[in-house]
Structure formats: structure tokens, C-alpha cells
Amino acid sequence: MSYVITAPCEGEKFGECVDVCPVDCIEEGEKMFYIDPDICIDCGACQAVCPVEAIYHEEELLPEDQVYLEKAKEFFASR
Template identity: 75%
Template structure:
């Protein structure tokens, strides 16, 4: 399981999450940051510092936010 960055991050890109990630699994995309679901260790450090509350654990995603998990997987597969 992994954390996922959702809609509130689009256009925001504050980057506090990048600074605190102990495994360097967060990368900047064109319109938002993404968490690599294969590297994320579920520590929650990123979620605690997100100023727009855009980061959720994969198991806590609402149905409408599941697309952001797929968007992250696509980002890291390219």
C-alpha cells in the first residue's frame, strides 16, 4: 500500500512532502507531485506536512480519488 497525492495538489506544488520523504519517492509531474507506489514505505511523513491536505493512504481514498492512484502509476511507468 502507498500514499497518494490527490486533486488539491494540482497547481499547488508546495513541495513540503518532497523535503520530508525518507525514501525519496515523490517526484514533480507537469501539474502535481506524485508518490511512487512501489517505493513508498507508508511512513506518513508526507501526509503530516501537506499544506493542502492532498495526501491520503491508498486504503482511505474515496472512489472519485482512485484516478489519482492510477495517474501516479502511469507517471512512474513512463
């Protein structure tokens, strides 16, 4: 399981989540930040500092936000 960055982050450039991640699993993409679901340790540090409340645990995603988990997987698979 991992945390997932969702729609409110699109177009934002804050990045507080990157600074607090203890395993460096968050990277900035072209339109938003992504959390690598294979590296995330479920610590929740990123969720606590997100200024736009865009980060949710994978199990708490709304059906319409599942696409953001898939986008994160695709982003890291292409690296």
C-alpha cells in the same frame, strides 16, 4: 500500499512532501506531485506536512480519488 496525492495538489508548487520523504519516492510532475506506489514505505511523513491536505493512504481514498493512484502509477511507469 502507499500514500497517494490527490486533487487539492493539482497546480500547487509547495513540495514540502518531497523534502520529508525518507525514501525519495515523491516527484514533481507537470501539474502536481506524485508518490511512487512501488517505493513508498507508508511512513506518513508526507501526509503530516501537506499544506493542502491532498495526501491520503491508498486504503482511505474515496472512489473518485482512485484515479490519482492510477495517475501516479502511469507517471512512474513512463520514467
